[in-house]
Amino acid sequence: MARDLPRSVGRASVLRVPRLSTVDLITIELRKAIFSGALPVGAPLGEVEIASQLGVSRSPLREAAQRLVQDGILVAVPGRGMSVAVIAGDQVADVYEMRLAIEAQAARRIARSRDAAALARIDAAFQELVVASEGDDPRAIGDADLEFHQVLVDAAGSDRLTRSMSALVMQTRIASFSAPEGYSVRRSISPTYRVLLDALSAGQEADAVAALEEQFAEAVSRLRGDDLTVDTVEVELADQAQVFDPIDARAAHDVH
Amino acid sequence: MARDLPRSVGRASVLRVPRLSTVDLITIELRKAIFSGALPVGAPLGEVEIASQLGVSRSPLREAAQRLVQDGILVAVPGRGMSVAVIAGDQVADVYEMRLAIEAQAARRIARSRDAAALARIDAAFQELVVASEGDDPRAIGDADLEFHQVLVDAAGSDRLTRSMSALVMQTRIASFSAPEGYSVRRSISPTYRVLLDALSAGQEADAVAALEEQFAEAVSRLRGDDLTVDTVEVELADQAQVFDPIDARAAHDVH
DNA sequence: GACGTGCAGATTGTCGACAATGAGACAGAA
DNA sequence: TTCTGTCTCATTGTCGACAATCTGCACGTC
Numbered sequence: 001m002a003r004d005l006p007r008s009v010g011r012a013s014v015l016r017v018p019r020l021s022t023v024d025l026i027t028i029e030l031r032k033a034i035f036s037g038a039l040p041v042g043a044p045l046g047e048v049e050i051a052s053q054l055g056v057s058r059s060p061l062r063e064a065a066q067r068l069v070q071d072g073i074l075v076a077v078p079g080r081g082m083s084v085a086v087i088a089g090d091q092v093a094d095v096y097e098m099r100l101a102i103e104a105q106a107a108r109r110i111a112r113s114r115d116a117a118a119l120a121r122i123d124a125a126f127q128e129l130v131v132a133s134e135g136d137d138p139r140a141i142g143d144a145d146l147e148f149h150q151v152l153v154d155a156a157g158s159d160r161l162t163r164s165m166s167a168l169v170m171q172t173r174i175a176s177f178s179a180p181e182g183y184s185v186r187r188s189i190s191p192t193y194r195v196l197l198d199a200l201s202a203g204q205e206a207d208a209v210a211a212l213e214e215q216f217a218e219a220v221s222r223l224r225g226d227d228l229t230v231d232t233v234e235v236e237l238a239d240q241a242q243v244f245d246p247i248d249a250r251a252a253h254d255v256h
Numbered sequence: 257m258a259r260d261l262p263r264s265v266g267r268a269s270v271l272r273v274p275r276l277s278t279v280d281l282i283t284i285e286l287r288k289a290i291f292s293g294a295l296p297v298g299a300p301l302g303e304v305e306i307a308s309q310l311g312v313s314r315s316p317l318r319e320a321a322q323r324l325v326q327d328g329i330l331v332a333v334p335g336r337g338m339s340v341a342v343i344a345g346d347q348v349a350d351v352y353e354m355r356l357a358i359e360a361q362a363a364r365r366i367a368r369s370r371d372a373a374a375l376a377r378i379d380a381a382f383q384e385l386v387v388a389s390e391g392d393d394p395r396a397i398g399d400a401d402l403e404f405h406q407v408l409v410d411a412a413g414s415d416r417l418t419r420s421m422s423a424l425v426m427q428t429r430i431a432s433f434s435a436p437e438g439y440s441v442r443r444s445i446s447p448t449y450r451v452l453l454d455a456l457s458a459g460q461e462a463d464a465v466a467a468l469e470e471q472f473a474e475a476v477s478r479l480r481g482d483d484l485t486v487d488t489v490e491v492e493l494a495d496q497a498q499v500f501d502p503i504d505a506r507a508a509h510d511v512h
Numbered sequence: 513g514a515c516g517t518g519c520a521g522a523t524t525g526t527c528g529a530c531a532a533t534g535a536g537a538c539a540g541a542a
Numbered sequence: 543t544t545c546t547g548t549c550t551c552a553t554t555g556t557c558g559a560c561a562a563t564c565t566g567c568a569c570g571t572c
Contacts, residue, residue: 020334023322048553056526058528059525059526060525062319062554063319066326067323069323071326072416072419078275078277078533079553080535082554097361097416098416098417098420101358105353105356105357105360105361159350160353161354161357206462278555303523304524315555316556318524335525335563337564
């Protein structure tokens with residue numbers, strides 16, 4: 001019925017403004033804080049302190065925190081409050097099991113479609129990783145690595161794969177922070193990356209998945225401290241920042 | 257050093273009691289309500305009403321709701337509150353894309369390990385599905401189908417795959433409710449199930465994944481209303497229950 | 513009669529406060 | 543000295559209330 005599409009253009013002329021709620025903002029801020037290490041792994045998060053730093057009340061903070069609990073980034077123990085998750089031991093392998101699920105599916109989609117734009121984006125992300133690897137900043141290398149994998153999944157064009165991957169990127173970073181030897185990254189790029197890229201553009205699904213599996217197996221054993229043969233570069237422990245950006249300037253010590 | 261493991265047995269003698277928080281309880285209750293259809297798809301959820309039905313205040317309810325938002329089961333629009341998600345159109349295919357990611361990974365693990373106990377559990381779940389399919393209760397068939405897929409993933413033994421699947425089970429049910437023709441299920445069991453089971457016990461990873469892909473392609477086209485060739489059985493629309501169990505008896509109309 | 517405007521009702525978003533629970537310190541007994 | 547019990551303090555969990563926002567209806571105007 002035409003009456004349902006009344007005045008103005010029938011097809012969406014302007015699309016919905018994606019306003020962000022306060023909870024969204026807080027969630028983003030908390031993610032950044034954890035990802036950067038400003039909120040150290042295992043640290044209990046004092047609700048009053050964090051809330052005041054963000055310039056909000058405890059209610060929206062707690063709501064945001066529940067989202068992170070849901071994606072396994074925070075853990076909540078009933079009487080004891082919440083703390084940043086620690087991902088170590090068997091959990092590390094589980095993170096990579098889940099990553100394999102997501103990334104393998106993305107890889108299959110991409111290999112099957114061989115979409116030029118998608119492949120180009122992935123290649124670009126790989127180049128960023130190559131550049132970062134030439135430097136000595138482990139944080140930059142780690143970021144580029146995670147970004148590459150996120151781009152890989154994004155290129156598959158699935159909302160759910162993308163969202164799931166972003167949670168896994170966080171968990172991977174947390175696992176790195178939780179590593180017994182401290183945060184470190186592989187200095188040289190694993191050959192599996194090029195194998196993966198080649199397989200994707202050649203449309204060889206199985207090879208692409210196999211490359212991912214090998215790459216993840218390496219990563220798991222490195223994170224568990226089993227494999228000391230690969231050359232890594234560590235970050236100084238003093239680099240742990242202790243504060244993070246409040247949502248806006250008026251935040252911090254302010255009377256309501 | 258032995259001094260670090262002092263009194264009592266060194267290795268965990270009793271394991272942590274997993275007490276559930278109120279937020280956990282509410283989350284479970286909301287899930288049940290949505291899964292059963294008591295909270296209809298697309299329905300805005302009045303916070304005061306639901307909270308009073310559950311016998312809790314709005315704060316813990318809102319916290320629980322944020323978890324469901326994170327799983328894509330509820331949607332929150334800033335000024336307008338939350339409502340049960342509607343999963344239709346392209347989102348249906350996306351749900352199955354994600355399910356393929358999770359279930360294919362689980363299938364690969366199982367096919368690779370060929371763990372007898374795991375295969376037995378899956379077989380048992382399949383038998384339940386067979387039994388349900390012999391009846392005429394579409395809800396029972398749908399439940400058994402989803403349960404089968406959940407068991408399949410559980411059998412892989414990965415916490416994250418399991419958790420992810422439980423969210424996807426919810427989304428699949430929501431997609432069914434959102435279907436243009438109303439809730440319906442396939443009357444006969446797709447032959448892809450037996451192919452899958454055979455491939456799993458034979459250790460044929462690729463065949464198992466292919467069976468899942470085919471099965472999901474069928475499901476997507478059925479849910480989109482494209483495919484009217486398969487025989488389905490629908491549920492009466494009047495069956496929508498409108499209330500759901502409060503957490504405990506003292507709930508509802510009570511002065512605090 | 514149709515459209516735009518303003519008001520009223522209801523609902524959400526946020527806050528501060530209170531109650532309940534847990535952690536750590538301290539003292540006393542074995 | 544070591545363990546146990548108690549006390550205190552800090553923190554979390556929950557609530558009711560207020561302010562901000564949105565929806566629907568009625569009114570006035572073209």
